[in-house]
Amino acid sequence: MLRYTFNRVLYALPIMLGVSLVCFLLVHIAPGDPLVSVLPPDATEALRRQMAELYGFDRSLPEQFLRWLARAAVGDLGTSIATARPVAAEVARAVGNTVTLAAFATLIGFTLGAIFGFVAGYFRDSPLDRLASALAVLGVSVPHYWLGMVLVIVFSAQLGWLPATGAGPGGSTEWAWDWEHFRHLILPAITMSVIPMGIVARTLRALVAEILSQEFVMGLRARGLSEFAVFRHVVKNAAPTALAVMGLQLGYLLGGSILIETVFSWPGTGFLLNAAIFQRDLPLLQGTILVLALFFVVLNLVVDVVQTALDPRIRRA
Amino acid sequence: MASAQPAIGTEPPLLEVEGLVKHFPLRGGLLGRAGRVRAVDGVDFSVARGETLGIVGESGCGKSTVARLLMRLIEPDRGTIRFAGRPVGSPELPLRAYRRRVQMVFQDSWSSLNPRLSVEESIAFAPMVHGSPRAEALSRAHALLDRVGLDPRRFAGRYPHELSGGQRQRVNIARALALGPELVILDEAVSALDKSVEAQVLNLLQDLKEEFGLTYLFISHDLQVVRYLSDRVLVMYLGRVAEFGPAEAIFEDARHPYTQALLRSMPSLDPDARTREAPLQGDPPNPIDPPAGCRFHPRCAFAEPVCARREPALAACGPGHRAACLMAERGSGHSRAPGRAEEVALG
Amino acid sequence: MAAPAVPAATEPPAPLVRSPSFWRSVFARLRRDPVALAAAAVILALLVLALFGPWLVATDPYASSVLRRLKPIGTPGHPLGTDELGRDMLARLVHGARWSLFMGVTPVVLAFFLGAAIGITAGYAGGLLGTAIMRTIDVFYAFPSVLLAIALSGALGAGIENALLSLTLVFVPPIARVAESVATQLRNRDFVEAARASGAGALTIVRVHVLGNALGPIFVYATSLVSVSMILASGLSFLGLGVRPPEPEWGLMLNTLRTAIYVQPWVAALPGVMIFATSISFNLLADALRSAMDVKG
Numbered sequence: 001m002l003r004y005t006f007n008r009v010l011y012a013l014p015i016m017l018g019v020s021l022v023c024f025l026l027v028h029i030a031p032g033d034p035l036v037s038v039l040p041p042d043a044t045e046a047l048r049r050q051m052a053e054l055y056g057f058d059r060s061l062p063e064q065f066l067r068w069l070a071r072a073a074v075g076d077l078g079t080s081i082a083t084a085r086p087v088a089a090e091v092a093r094a095v096g097n098t099v100t101l102a103a104f105a106t107l108i109g110f111t112l113g114a115i116f117g118f119v120a121g122y123f124r125d126s127p128l129d130r131l132a133s134a135l136a137v138l139g140v141s142v143p144h145y146w147l148g149m150v151l152v153i154v155f156s157a158q159l160g161w162l163p164a165t166g167a168g169p170g171g172s173t174e175w176a177w178d179w180e181h182f183r184h185l186i187l188p189a190i191t192m193s194v195i196p197m198g199i200v201a202r203t204l205r206a207l208v209a210e211i212l213s214q215e216f217v218m219g220l221r222a223r224g225l226s227e228f229a230v231f232r233h234v235v236k237n238a239a240p241t242a243l244a245v246m247g248l249q250l251g252y253l254l255g256g257s258i259l260i261e262t263v264f265s266w267p268g269t270g271f272l273l274n275a276a277i278f279q280r281d282l283p284l285l286q287g288t289i290l291v292l293a294l295f296f297v298v299l300n301l302v303v304d305v306v307q308t309a310l311d312p313r314i315r316r317a
Numbered sequence: 318m319a320s321a322q323p324a325i326g327t328e329p330p331l332l333e334v335e336g337l338v339k340h341f342p343l344r345g346g347l348l349g350r351a352g353r354v355r356a357v358d359g360v361d362f363s364v365a366r367g368e369t370l371g372i373v374g375e376s377g378c379g380k381s382t383v384a385r386l387l388m389r390l391i392e393p394d395r396g397t398i399r400f401a402g403r404p405v406g407s408p409e410l411p412l413r414a415y416r417r418r419v420q421m422v423f424q425d426s427w428s429s430l431n432p433r434l435s436v437e438e439s440i441a442f443a444p445m446v447h448g449s450p451r452a453e454a455l456s457r458a459h460a461l462l463d464r465v466g467l468d469p470r471r472f473a474g475r476y477p478h479e480l481s482g483g484q485r486q487r488v489n490i491a492r493a494l495a496l497g498p499e500l501v502i503l504d505e506a507v508s509a510l511d512k513s514v515e516a517q518v519l520n521l522l523q524d525l526k527e528e529f530g531l532t533y534l535f536i537s538h539d540l541q542v543v544r545y546l547s548d549r550v551l552v553m554y555l556g557r558v559a560e561f562g563p564a565e566a567i568f569e570d571a572r573h574p575y576t577q578a579l580l581r582s583m584p585s586l587d588p589d590a591r592t593r594e595a596p597l598q599g600d601p602p603n604p605i606d607p608p609a610g611c612r613f614h615p616r617c618a619f620a621e622p623v624c625a626r627r628e629p630a631l632a633a634c635g636p637g638h639r640a641a642c643l644m645a646e647r648g649s650g651h652s653r654a655p656g657r658a659e660e661v662a663l664g
Numbered sequence: 665m666a667a668p669a670v671p672a673a674t675e676p677p678a679p680l681v682r683s684p685s686f687w688r689s690v691f692a693r694l695r696r697d698p699v700a701l702a703a704a705a706v707i708l709a710l711l712v713l714a715l716f717g718p719w720l721v722a723t724d725p726y727a728s729s730v731l732r733r734l735k736p737i738g739t740p741g742h743p744l745g746t747d748e749l750g751r752d753m754l755a756r757l758v759h760g761a762r763w764s765l766f767m768g769v770t771p772v773v774l775a776f777f778l779g780a781a782i783g784i785t786a787g788y789a790g791g792l793l794g795t796a797i798m799r800t801i802d803v804f805y806a807f808p809s810v811l812l813a814i815a816l817s818g819a820l821g822a823g824i825e826n827a828l829l830s831l832t833l834v835f836v837p838p839i840a841r842v843a844e845s846v847a848t849q850l851r852n853r854d855f856v857e858a859a860r861a862s863g864a865g866a867l868t869i870v871r872v873h874v875l876g877n878a879l880g881p882i883f884v885y886a887t888s889l890v891s892v893s894m895i896l897a898s899g900l901s902f903l904g905l906g907v908r909p910p911e912p913e914w915g916l917m918l919n920t921l922r923t924a925i926y927v928q929p930w931v932a933a934l935p936g937v938m939i940f941a942t943s944i945s946f947n948l949l950a951d952a953l954r955s956a957m958d959v960k961g
Contacts, residue, residue, distance in 0.1 A: 018803030026819045137951070141944035143895045145902055146918060146936025153929040255808030259899050263922075274903065277818035289815050297806050388861045416863035429854040433686055433876035439855075442872065443862035476683050496862065 005305050012301045016294060020072070023290045024065050027282045068286070077287035082279045087287035090272060095291065097167060098261070098268030101188055102253040109193030110200055110246050113139075117204025124209050133205060139198025148191040148263040155187060162187050165265035188264040192257070196249040203245045204238065211237045240311035247303035251296045329402055330363035331500060331532050332387070332419075337361070337396035339382055343605065352605045356382040358556035360396075361631075364500070369526070369533040371547030371564070373540060373579070377604055378553040380536045384504040387534070388421050400500075417447060420493040424505035426485035430477040436462070437473035440492045447496065454495075461491040464528075465521060483514035487521065494525070502534045507542060519546060540583050544568055549637070552576045555602045555612045558631065562638030572640035574617045611643065623650040686880070693956040700952030706945040714762035725755040725912050734928040745931040747917065748924050749910075753931060756912035757938055763913040764942065767906065768894030771828055775835035776886045782836070783843020784878055788851050788870055798844055805837040813896055817905040827906040831897060835889055842885045846878045884957055887950040891943040898939050914939050 071078070077087035113136070120132035156164040163184050211217065211234050220230050258270030265271065269288055276284040339357040357379045364370045372380050385391050387398060389405065389412060400419065403410035423429040430439055440461060441454035449457070459469035465487040477485055486506065493501055503522070507515045519542065526533060537543050543550060544564060551561040552573065560573040571577045578597045597616055602608075608615050614624040624643055631639040632646035643651040684692070694700050713720070729750035737745045744753035786797040804812070816830030850856060850873070859869045898915025900906035907913035909920065914935040921932040 014799070015803055015806050018800075019806050022803060022807070023815075026815050029819055137944065137947055141891055141940065141947045143898060143915075143936055143939045143943065145899060146933070146939060149918065149922065149925060149936065150933055153925050153933060157926050157929055252808045252810065256810030258810065258814055259902065262903060273814065273818075277814070278904070285815075285818065289811065292811055293807050296808050296811075300806070385857075390857050390860060413863045416861060421858070421861055423854045423858065425854055429858055431855045431859075431873050431877065434872075435683070442859065443864070446862055446864040446868060474683055476686075479683060492858070 001309060004308055008301060008304055012297055016297055019293045019297060020069055020290060021065065023286055023293060024068060026289065027286050028061065072287075072290060077290070078283035080276075080281055080284040082275070082281040082284065087284050090284065091269065091288055091291050094267060094269045094272045094288075097266065098254060098257050098270065101185065101192065101261075101266060101268060102250065102257065104185060104189040105192035105253060106196060106246070106250050107193075108189060109196035109249070112193070113197040113200030114204060114242070116197070116201035118208055120201065120205040121208025121212065124212075129205075132201065136198045136201035136205070139194045140202065141198075142194055144191055144195055145259040145263050147194060148188065148260055151187050151191060152263070167267050184266075188260055188266050191263075192253060192260050196246075196253065199249060200242070200245060204242055207238045207241055208234060240307045243310065244303050244307040247299060247306070251299040251303075254299075255292045255296050328366055331366040331401060332364040332534075333397075333399040334363065334383075334387070335361050335397045335399075337383065337386060337398070338394045339379075339386055339391065340394055354604050355556050355607060356604060357386065357393075358607070360553070360556070360558055362551055362558060362561060364532060364534060366499075366532055367530065368548040369535055369546050371543035371550045372534065372536045372553060373538060373543050373550060374553035374559075375538060375579075375601070377555075377602065379556040379604070380553050381504055383553075384421065384502050384534070384536055387502060388419065389415070413447075417496045418498050419500045419502065420496060420498040421502040421504060422486070422489050422493045422506040424508055426482050426489055426509065427477065429489050430485060432477055434476075435473065436467075436475050436477070436480070436488050437469075439477075439488065440495050443492070443495050457495065458491070461494055462488075464494075464525070465491045466517075467491075481514075482510055483518060486510060486518055490518075490521070490525070494529070497529075498531070500532045500534065502536070504536045505538070506535075508537060508539065515542070522546070540579060552579070555607050556604060557612065558641060559613070560638075560640040560642075561631075562635065562640075566635055566638045570635070570638075572634045572638070572645050573613075573642045574619055574644075575613050576640075578616075611641075619644060619651075619653065621651055690953070690956045694952060697952050697956070699948055700956075703945040703948035703952065706941060707949065710761050710765060710942055710945075713758050714765050717758040717761055721755050721758045723752045723755040725751060725759045726910055727751060734924055734931065736928055737930060744934060745928060747931070748920055751912075753934060756917060757914070757934060760912040760914045760917065760935065760938070763907060763911060764894060764898060764915075764939065767824070767827065767831075767897035767901075767913070768890055768942070768946075771831035771835055771897070772886055772890050772893050774828075774832045775839050775889075776882070778832070779836045779839025779886075780843045780879065780882050783840035783845075783882070784847045784870065784874060786840070787844040787847025788866070788874060790848065790851065794844070794848075798841075801837045801840045801844075804833070805841065809834050809838075809892075810896065810899075813900065814903065814905065817900050822905050822908055824907055827897060827900050831893060831900075834896070835886075835893065838889070839882060839886055843878065843882050846881050847874060850874050850877055880957060884950070884954050887946070887953055890950070891946040894939065894943050894946070 068078070075088055077091065079085070080087050080090060083090070116132040116136055120129040120136070123129050152164045155162045164187075165184075167181060167184055217230060217233070220233060225233075254269075256270075257266075257268055258273050260266070261268045261270035262274050269292060272284065273288050273292075275281070276288060337357055337360040341354040341356055343352045343354060360379070360383060362370070372383065374380050382391070386393050389398075398405045400410060400415060405415050406412050430436075434442070437455055437458045440458035441449075441451070444454040444457060445451060455473075459473055462469045462472055467484060467487055472480070472484070472488075477488075480488065489506075506522075507518050510518060522533070523546070525531060533546070535543060535546050547564045549562065550564050550567040552559045552567070552575065554575050560567065560571065560576045567576060568580065571580055582597070602612065602616075608625070610623075610625040610627055611617070611620075611629050614620040617624065621643075627643065627649070629641045629643045629646055629649065631641050632649075634640050634645045639645075643649040644653045646654055647656040648654065694704075727750075729746075732742070732746050732750040734748060734750075735742050735746040737743070739745055742752050742754065744757065747753055747756065782797060782801070786794040786801075807815075813830050813834045816833060817827055820826035820830060856869060856873055859873050864872075897906060898913070898918070901913045901915035902919045904916075904919065907916050909916060917935040918932075921935070924932045
C-alpha cells in the first residue's frame with residue numbers, strides 16, 4: 001500500500017509540472033499585448049519598456065516560465081495588474097468562499113444522489129426506479145446556469161424569499177457563519193448540487209444493480225442474512241467506486257464553479273476568473289488557473305489512494 | 318540436443334527447434350529487482366513431415382508459450398527455429414512466407430473470431446492479405462466450410478455469436494487451412510469443447526490431415542486425446558523437456574517420474590484400477606524460481622541428493638525415446654541409473 | 665502444399681442465410697425503445713429547425729425596436745415575446761437552433777476523430793510510443809473540463825472559432841483515454857493474434873479488426889459528451905466567450921436577458937428551456953444507444 005502511494009505521488013509530479021507548463025503557456029497564446037489593459041493608449045515607448053520589465057514580459061519564454069515557476073513554488077504568484085494586490089492573497093480569499101459553496105453543494109448533491117441511486121438500483125425497473133432515474137437524467141442534463149436564473153426568478157424576484165446575489169447582505173463579499181449570510185448560500189448551493197446529484201445517482205444505480213446481480217448476494221440471502229445486513233454488504237462493495245466518483249465531482253465543482261458564481265455574483269474563484277479574463281489580468285488569470293488545476297491534481301491523487309486503500313482488488317494491480 | 322529419428326519417412330525434419338528460451342520480466346516494484354517468469358527455459362525438439370507430435374504438460378509448463386514462439390507471435394530470447402531446413406525470419410525464409418506455411422488454431426473458439434466479421438470474411442481474410450482477389454478468397458472460404466462440415470449456404474453469412482462452440486472451432490480450423498499450410502499448431506484446440514463435440518472435431522482433424530498431407534503439433538493437457546492423435550509425444554515440465562518418444566513408448570514405458578505420474582493420474586473406466594492416492598506430492602512448480610538441479614526433484618518419489626545438484630540432460634532410453642532423468646543416464650550417480658550394477662559389482 | 669480445389673466461377677453463389685450486421689441489429693433494437701424514439705424525434709425537430717428555420721419563421725431575428733422591448737409571451741405578432749432590444753423571441757430561438765446544435769455537435773465530432781486516432785494508435789502500438797502519448801494526454805486530462813474550456817477560451821479570446829477550438833481540445837483527452845483502453849484490450853484478443861499469425865501488417869489489422877470493434881464503444885462514449893458540449897458551448901457564450909452578439913445563440917441570449925428577469929422573467933428563461941430540451945434528448949438517446957449495444961452482438 002505504501003509502495004502504491006509512493007508510486008502514485010511520483011506519477012503526479014510530472015503531471016503537475018505539465019499542468020504548470022500548460023497554465024503558463026495558456027496566457028501566452030493570447031493574442032495581443034498583455035500590457036494593453038494597463039497602459040494608457042498614448043503611453044510612451046519608455047513607459048512600455050518599464051512596465052514590461054516590471055512584469056517580466058521582456059525576457060525569453062523559457063526564462064519567464066522558470067522564474068514564474070520558482071516564485072510560484074514559494075507562494076508568490078505575482079501581482080494582479082488590475083488591482084495591484086498580490087495574486088496569492090486574492091486567490092486565497094476567493095478559494096475559501098468557493099470551498100464553502102462547494103461543500104454545501106456536495107452535501108446536498110451527494111446525499112440526494114446516493115438516495116436516488118440506491119433506490120433505483122435496488123428496485124430496478126420498478127416505477128420507483130424510473131422516477132429516480134428520470135430525476136437523475138434531469139439533473140445531468142440541465143444547464144445549471146439557467147437553473148440558477150430560474151431559481152432566482154422564482155425565489156427572489158417573484159417570491160422575495162431569498163436574495164439573488166452576493167455572499168452577504170448588501171451584496172458583500174465577506175462570508176460569515178450567520179443566518180443572514182446563509183440565506184445567500186441556499187440558492188447557489190442548490191443550483192450547484194444538481195449535476196453532481198445526477199451523476200452520483202446514475203453511477204450508483206448501475207453499481208448497485210450490478211452488485212445485487214452477483215451470485216454472492218444470493219448466497220448471503222440463502223444463508224439467512226437480514227436485508228439490512230445485505231444492504232451493508234452492498235454499501236461496502238459500492239463504497240470504493242462511489243467515493244472515487246464523489247471525489248472527482250468535488251474536483252469538478254471547485255474547478256468549474258465559474259458559471260454559477262457568475263449568475264449569483266458569488267465572490268469565489270470562479271468569479272475571480274471571470275474578472276481576470278475580461279480585464280485581461282494575466283497574472284491573476286495564471287495564478288487562479290494554476291491553483292485550481294493543481295488542487296484538482298492533488299484531489300485526484302487523494303481519491304486514487306483512498307480508493308485503492310478501500311478496494312483490495314485494485315491494490316494488486 | 319539430438320533430434321529424434323523421424324517416425325514417418327526418412328526426409329529431414331519439417332520443423333527443428335534448438336535451445337528455445339523465453340523469459341517474461343515481472344512487473345517489479347520501485348526498489349528491488351523484479352523476478353522473471355522462466356516460461357520456456359531451453360527446449361529442443363523436431364517435427365517430421367506428416368507426423369503428429371503431441372506436447373503435454375500441466376498449466377504453467379510453457380507449452381502455450383512454445384506455440385506462440387513457433388508462430389513468432391512473441392520473439393524468443395534465445396534459440397533457433399528452422400522450418401524445412403531454413404531459419405525462420407532469415408532472408409531465405411522471411412516471416413510472411415513462413416506464415417503461409419505454418420498456421421495455428423487457438424483454444425478459445427469465441428475470442429479467436431472477430432465478432433464483427435461474418436464467418437466467410439474471417440476465413441477469407443488471410444488469403445486476401447496475401448493477395449487473393451476477394452471473390453476468389455470467398456469461394457475458397459466456402460469450399461473450406463464445406464470441407465469442415467459446415468454447409469456454406471447456411472453458415473457463410475453468419476456471425477460468431479450465432480454458432481456453437483464446436484461450430485466455431487470448425488470455422489477456426491477452416492481459417493487455419495485457408496492459406497494452405499503444411500504445419501498446423503493446435504493449441505488446446507479441443508479442450509474447451511464438450512466431449513461428444515470433441516470427438517467429432519478430432520475425427521475431422523484426422524481426416525483433414527490425411528486429405529491435405531498436413532503435419533500437426535498438438536498441444537494439450539489431456540493425455541487421452543494426445544494418445545489418440547499422436548505419433549510421437551513430448552512431455553514438458555517447468556519450461557523444459559522432460560521426456561519425448563514414440564507414443565507407444567511413452568504410454569507403455571514412460572521413464573521420467575513426471576510422465577509416470579501424469580499417466581497414473583489419467584482417470585480409468587476400469588473399476589479395478591482405482592486411484593487410491595494422489596500420484597504427485599508437493600506443491601505445483603513456480604516458474605519464477607525453479608528448483609536447483611533436476612526441476613522435478615522436490616516432487617519426485619525417487620529423488621536422491623544427486624538430483625538436487627545436477628540438472629539431467631536428455632538420455633536415451635530406447636529408439637527415438639529420451640528422458641531427462643538421472644535414472645536413465647548411465648553413470649549419473651543415481652542409485653537406479655544403468656551401469657550402477659556394474660560399479661557395485663566391480664567396486 | 666495441398667489446397668482444396670477452387671470452384672471455377674469467379675463469383676461465389678450468394679449464401680442463403682445473411683444475418684444482420686452489428687449496427688443493423690443495434691438500430692433495430694433502438695427502434696423498439698419508446699424513450700429513444702421520443703428523444704430522436706426531438707432532435708430531428710431541432711435539426712429541421714436548424715436547417716429550415718429561416719423559411720419556417722419569416723420574422724427577422726435581428727430586427728430591433730426600442731418601442732417593443734421585453735413584450736410578454738402571447739403578444740400579437742410576437743408569440744413568444746421580445747428580448748431586451750425588441751427582437752422577436754420566436755425567430756431568435758428558431759435561428760438559435762443552428763448555432764447551438766453546431767456549437768454542441770461539432771467539437772464532439774472533431775474530438776471523436778482526433779481522440780480515436782490518438783488513442784487507438786497509442787493503444788495498439790503500446791510500448792514507449794503509447795506511454796509517451798498517453799502521459800501527454802494525461803496532463804490535459806488533469807484539468808477539470810469547464811476550467812480548461814474557459815481558460816482556453818479566455819486566453820484565445822471570444823469568437824466562434826476559438827470556442828470551437830477550445831471545446832474540441834477539452835474533449836480530445838477523455839475520448840483518447842477511452843480509445844486507448846479499448847485498443848489495448850483488443851490488441852490482446854486471440855483474433856488479433858490470429859490476424860498477426862496470418863502475416864497481416866499492422867495497418868491492415870487495425871483497419872479490418874481493431875477499428876470495427878473499437879469505434880463502437882468510443883462512439884457511444886462520445887455521444888454522451890454531446891449534451892455536455894452543448895451546455896458548455898452555451899455556457900461560454902453566456903460568459904461572453906463564445907458566440908458574439910447579435911447572433912441568436914441560446915446561451916448568449918440568456919446572458920443578455922439576465923437583467924430582464926425582474927421585468928419579463930418567463931421570456932428571459934425561454935432560451936434555457938431550449939438548451940435543456942436539447943440536452944436531455946441527447947442524453948436519453950445516448951443512454952438508449954448504450955443499452956442497445958450492451959447485449960452481446
